[in-house]
Amino acid sequence: MLMPRRPRSMLITLLSSTALLLTACGTSSAGHGGSSADRTPKSGGTLTFAVSSDAGCVDPQQVGSNDTIYSLRQVVDSLTDQDPKTGKIVPWLARSWKVSKDSRTFTFTLRPGATFSDGTPVDAAAVKADFDHVSSLGPLASLATGYLSGYQGTKVIDAQTAQVSFAQPNAQFLQATSTFSLGLVSTATLAKTPGQRCAEGVIGSGPFTLAKYVPNQSITLKRRAGYNWGSSLWTKPGEAYLNSIVFKVVPESGVRLGSLQSAQVDAISSVGPQDEAAIRTGNSRLQARPNPGVVFSLEVNNSRPLLKDKAVRQAISEAINRPEVVDTVLTKETKPATSILASTTPLYTNLGRELAFDLPAAKTALQSDGWIPGPDGIRQKAGQKLSLRVAWFANLATNKSVLELIQQELKSAGIDLVLNEYPIAKVVAIQQAGDFDLAWGNVTRADPDILRTLYSTRLSNYYRVPHTKLDPVLAGEAGSTDPAARGALVRQAQELIVGNFYAIPVVELTTVLGLSDDVHGLAFDASSRLQFHDTWKS
Amino acid sequence: MAARLPPGLARYLGQRLAQAVGVLWAAYTLAFLILDLLPGDPISLMAGGGLDQTPVDPAQLAQLKAEYGYDQPAVLRYLTGLRHTLRGDFGQSVQTGQNVTAMIRQALPQTALLMTAALVLAVIFGVSLALLATYTRKRWLSQTLLSIPTLGVSLPTFWVGLMLIQVVSFRWGLLPAIGNQGLRSLILPALTLALPTSAVIGQILAKSLLTTLADPYIETATAKGAGRIRIHLRHALPNAAIPVLTMVGVLVGNLLAGSVVIETVFSRNGLGRITVAAVNAQDIPVMQGVVLFGALVFVVSSLLVDLLYPLLDARIVVAERFS
Numbered sequence: 001m002l003m004p005r006r007p008r009s010m011l012i013t014l015l016s017s018t019a020l021l022l023t024a025c026g027t028s029s030a031g032h033g034g035s036s037a038d039r040t041p042k043s044g045g046t047l048t049f050a051v052s053s054d055a056g057c058v059d060p061q062q063v064g065s066n067d068t069i070y071s072l073r074q075v076v077d078s079l080t081d082q083d084p085k086t087g088k089i090v091p092w093l094a095r096s097w098k099v100s101k102d103s104r105t106f107t108f109t110l111r112p113g114a115t116f117s118d119g120t121p122v123d124a125a126a127v128k129a130d131f132d133h134v135s136s137l138g139p140l141a142s143l144a145t146g147y148l149s150g151y152q153g154t155k156v157i158d159a160q161t162a163q164v165s166f167a168q169p170n171a172q173f174l175q176a177t178s179t180f181s182l183g184l185v186s187t188a189t190l191a192k193t194p195g196q197r198c199a200e201g202v203i204g205s206g207p208f209t210l211a212k213y214v215p216n217q218s219i220t221l222k223r224r225a226g227y228n229w230g231s232s233l234w235t236k237p238g239e240a241y242l243n244s245i246v247f248k249v250v251p252e253s254g255v256r257l258g259s260l261q262s263a264q265v266d267a268i269s270s271v272g273p274q275d276e277a278a279i280r281t282g283n284s285r286l287q288a289r290p291n292p293g294v295v296f297s298l299e300v301n302n303s304r305p306l307l308k309d310k311a312v313r314q315a316i317s318e319a320i321n322r323p324e325v326v327d328t329v330l331t332k333e334t335k336p337a338t339s340i341l342a343s344t345t346p347l348y349t350n351l352g353r354e355l356a357f358d359l360p361a362a363k364t365a366l367q368s369d370g371w372i373p374g375p376d377g378i379r380q381k382a383g384q385k386l387s388l389r390v391a392w393f394a395n396l397a398t399n400k401s402v403l404e405l406i407q408q409e410l411k412s413a414g415i416d417l418v419l420n421e422y423p424i425a426k427v428v429a430i431q432q433a434g435d436f437d438l439a440w441g442n443v444t445r446a447d448p449d450i451l452r453t454l455y456s457t458r459l460s461n462y463y464r465v466p467h468t469k470l471d472p473v474l475a476g477e478a479g480s481t482d483p484a485a486r487g488a489l490v491r492q493a494q495e496l497i498v499g500n501f502y503a504i505p506v507v508e509l510t511t512v513l514g515l516s517d518d519v520h521g522l523a524f525d526a527s528s529r530l531q532f533h534d535t536w537k538s
Numbered sequence: 539m540a541a542r543l544p545p546g547l548a549r550y551l552g553q554r555l556a557q558a559v560g561v562l563w564a565a566y567t568l569a570f571l572i573l574d575l576l577p578g579d580p581i582s583l584m585a586g587g588g589l590d591q592t593p594v595d596p597a598q599l600a601q602l603k604a605e606y607g608y609d610q611p612a613v614l615r616y617l618t619g620l621r622h623t624l625r626g627d628f629g630q631s632v633q634t635g636q637n638v639t640a641m642i643r644q645a646l647p648q649t650a651l652l653m654t655a656a657l658v659l660a661v662i663f664g665v666s667l668a669l670l671a672t673y674t675r676k677r678w679l680s681q682t683l684l685s686i687p688t689l690g691v692s693l694p695t696f697w698v699g700l701m702l703i704q705v706v707s708f709r710w711g712l713l714p715a716i717g718n719q720g721l722r723s724l725i726l727p728a729l730t731l732a733l734p735t736s737a738v739i740g741q742i743l744a745k746s747l748l749t750t751l752a753d754p755y756i757e758t759a760t761a762k763g764a765g766r767i768r769i770h771l772r773h774a775l776p777n778a779a780i781p782v783l784t785m786v787g788v789l790v791g792n793l794l795a796g797s798v799v800i801e802t803v804f805s806r807n808g809l810g811r812i813t814v815a816a817v818n819a820q821d822i823p824v825m826q827g828v829v830l831f832g833a834l835v836f837v838v839s840s841l842l843v844d845l846l847y848p849l850l851d852a853r854i855v856v857a858e859r860f861s
Contacts, residue, residue: 050716054815056634056815057633138598138601139594139595139602142594193635195630198634198636199635214807215634215636215807215812216807216811217718217811248716248717248805250716251805251814254700254704255715255716255803258715259715259716262711264714264716265716423820427583428582428594428599429582460595
């Protein structure tokens with residue numbers, strides 16, 4: 001009779017000690033912020049950063065996963081940088097550049113003196129070798145090859161001047177040169193096979209070098225001595241502050257949180273909504289930024305009979321209460337979508353009014369469209385139920401709960417949503433086959449050209465958008481060098497997509513980090529990834 | 539070979555070896571079937587880039603599939619894979635391009651260390667529990683001790699692991715919560731992994747001890763004046779241990795399977811983590827390698843156990859059982 005009580009009392013002990021732990025952290029928050037003496041930046045030290053996953057590959061051109069890019073970004077420099085505040089492209093390895101009127105030729109003038117960590121110079125020949133080589137990686141470097149689509153070649157005009165040309169107008173290329181995917185690597189790296197690059201890493205010219213990679217466990221970076229060609233956005237000239245950075249792979253979110261609170265690590269990625277409060281109250285803080293690009297949306301298969309009807313698409317959009325989705329299941333740092341582009345995307349336009357929650361309007365619109373509620377509350381028309389299948393993938397922990405909430409919200413309007421989960425391996429197959437009514441997803445990209453990638457009928461057009469005047473608008477945006485003219489076209493594209501509900505934007509994907517109060521100067525770049533050059537520890 | 543094997547034993551070993559090959563082949567084939575039945579394929583997954591739905595060029599994808607042989611029918615891929623495996627070549631990881639044998643060899647020491655530590659702890663805990671439960675004359679204590687194993691196997695290991703981390707590492711700051719560095723980082727994961735195994739050992743051994751202690755030869759020993767401790771350790775334990783030994787193959791298999799969860803919870807590197815990553819990426823060559831390796835461990839430990847029986851109990855002669 002003693003036994004049954006035993007596990008319960010053990011559980012209580014453990015639970016109460018967890019609670020004690022949390023309270024202990026809560027009371028110590030008086031010291032939050034630190035004294036002013038801590039405020040002077042200092043060099044040295046090791047920063048330990050816990051991420052949730054390892055992509056199994058340490059080549060920034062082949063990897064897309066944020067958790068791995070946080071570290072690999074530090075190893076390579078880019079031709080340009082992008083100001084996260086304004087979206088403007090600014091100098092980095094390239095001191096200046098010229099874009100031809102037709103957006104087909106880009107001439108970069110490199111700063112002198114930059115070298116890769118194997119000692120070879122970062123010159124025009126290196127730029128040419130890099131861009132020539134990217135296409136040979138094919139779909140292994142899908143981001144980079146996408147940026148370089150229509151690539152005709154690079155001309156080495158002199159040691160410091162490289163001219164890149166394309167078969168068609170390619171305005172997005174300038175922003176693409178600021179991304180990690182087109183970060184420059186040395187010729188020695190280009191000679192390796194994709195597999196070797198994955199296992200051994202690349203030789204870049206960045207402020208840190210890859211010192212050690214243990215698959216599934218850690219990535220260690222060391223400061224590059226003599227580094228002196230940083231982005232024009234950075235505040236510290238020359239070398240980085242930190243001696244080294246260790247990225248540890250910690251898959252369990254609770255263990256990441258506890259490791260931050262018990263000072264076993266200095267920073268953590270992928271903070272879930274359940275951990276936010278604890279991080280805010282401890283000797284730690286949250287740092288968040290919406291990812292630019294296309295927000296988390298119900299992507300519409302516009303070729304499906306039910307969804308060809310604009311009234312149905314509009315009713316779905318009106319029946320979704322976006323602020324409720326954020327408040328109920330997402331981190332408090334998340335913003336409801338106010339356009340198809342996230343608010344951090346350059347040339348974003350606020351169309352929030354078009355995406356307001358209006359359940360009565362949704363019901364009226366469906367009613368006058370001939371959709372009458374059946375006995376189970378789901379609307380019907382000519383014997384057909386208003387039932388839609390949404391394809392989704394567990395690439396983010398919150399996807400399921402978001403969709404379940406949307407499912408409930410749509411039910412109040414008489415729309416039945418069937419959730420079909422697929423393994424991530426099926427994303428491509430489902431997109432290509434068009435075997436879905438709706439699909440849940442987003443794409444991170446700090447350039448509005450992502451709209452053309454997704455919704456132009458001249459490219460993959462996975463969402464079967466009809467041939468409309470959206471096409472010339474997107475083509476015009478891709479070829480426009482004048483910022484004002486491009487701005488007007490991008491605005492028009494957003495209005496056309498949101499106004500016609502070719503996609504139904506819901507919430508902005510938000511990157512949330514937990515940082516110890518000892519960590520300073522850790523900045524998000526324009527793509528909401530990280531830059532550690534100016535980071536220091538007190 | 540100094541001593542010649544008796545003919546019975548040689549034939550027995552031959553039979554066991556044939557069985558082992560059969561088991562390995564079945565494991566390989568089943569794993570292939572299951573992995574191949576999964577929707578999607580590793581190439582699309584790799585090209586898709588993972589986190590978002592960036593479009594992939596179908597022509598490039600087809601080219602990549604051809605490069606990795608995924609344009610071939612399943613039967614052909616199976617036969618090619620089997621041929622390579624027979625030559626000892628598990629192929630390369632689709633995800634990382636690394637040689638599978640090298641990946642397993644790299645991860646194995648960490649997992650082997652974890653499993654060994656867990657097995658030692660499990661034997662210590664399990665045997666102590668069984669001895670104590672059968673030795674005590676207090677009925678309530680015995681009953682209590684005997685019901686601990688049920689609790690031990692019913693607590694999910696990930697929960698136990700997380701709780702140990704919360705208290706021992708985060709609250710008391712005694713041991714690290716993550717990583718493979720040093721012996722200190724081994725304690726918590728080994729303890730967690732040992733728990734369900736020690737419960738099984740404790741339960742089987744206790745039951746077996748109780749049966750053995752009721753055997754007539756124990757009465758004889760008692761009559762001859764042997765003390766209780768001597769009877770327990772010297773007379774009953776060796777005989778009672780045989781059912782436990784039978785389980786060792788299964789227990790080693792359990793430990794290997796348990797390392798998948800433990801290595802994830804404790805952020806350790808090892809075979810378990812390779813398995814998780816390979817499953818997520820549908821990295822079939824790596825999965826095949828891990829499955830075959832697991833089967834091999836199982837087969838070898840079972841064979842060793844069978845060969846050990848005669849040492850514990852002279853009445854058992856392996857060669858004759860099969861002749």
